[in-house]
Structures are given as structure tokens and as C-alpha cells.
Amino acid sequence: MSVKNTSSIENFLQSVCRFISTEEKAKEIQDELRDHICSCVEDYVKNGVSTCDATSIALKQMGDPSALSKLYKDKTSNFSRFLVIFSTVVVLLISAIAGIGYIYINSHNNLTLFYIYTILS
Secondary structure: HHHHOOHHHHHHHHOOOOOOHHHHOOOOOOOHHHHHHHHHHHHHHHOOHHHHHHHHHHHHHHHHHHHHHHHHHHHHHHHHHHHHHEEEHHHHHHHHHHHHHHHHHHHHHHHHHHHHHHHHH
8 A cells, every 4th residue: 555645644734735825835845744754654664553553643743734734824924924025125125216316317407407597597
């Protein structure tokens, strides 16, 4: 029996990744957890434990899928929040620099026009 195709493992992984916002990130987390679980199951099987019992033990060692789900959700949402804030700050800085440059150029042009007007008058 292949450890990687066990439905209890897949159900566990689905529960853990149910709140992950992107499918790519969810797959990455599932692959990492699946490898870890399968490694644990294989170790138990080598020590004489049945595959079914080894799977149950490994999943219990992983912990509550709801708690893991919340942990991963918090990590991904914190990163997303950071990314939005960082992008906003960058856009605001670029806008401020462009505004200052525009004011400088316009004030410089107005002074030049003022000097030309006073000279010609």
C-alpha cells in the first residue's frame, strides 16, 4: 500500500490548507507536510507497525489540523498585509517625489518667465 495515497493523510492536508489564499501556496504546504508524514509512517512501518496504525500515529503527532490551519493562515495573511503596506508606502514615496519635482520645475519656470518679463519691461 502506498503511503502517499492514503485518504486520511489527504483529508488531514485538506483540513490544514483550507484557509490558504493561493492554490500554489496550499500545494507547497501540503507537499511539505505530506513528505514529513510519509517519512514518519515509513519509519513506523520499518519498526513493525501496520501502515494503518502508523498513519494514525503520524497524523496524531502532527497535531490538530484546525490549529495548524490557523497557524498557516496567520502566517500567510501577515505576509500579505506586509506586502500591501510596503507597496502603498513605495507608491506614496514615488508620488511625493514626483510632486516635489513638479513643484520645483514649475516654480523654476515661473521665475524664469518673471525675470524675462521684468527684463523686457
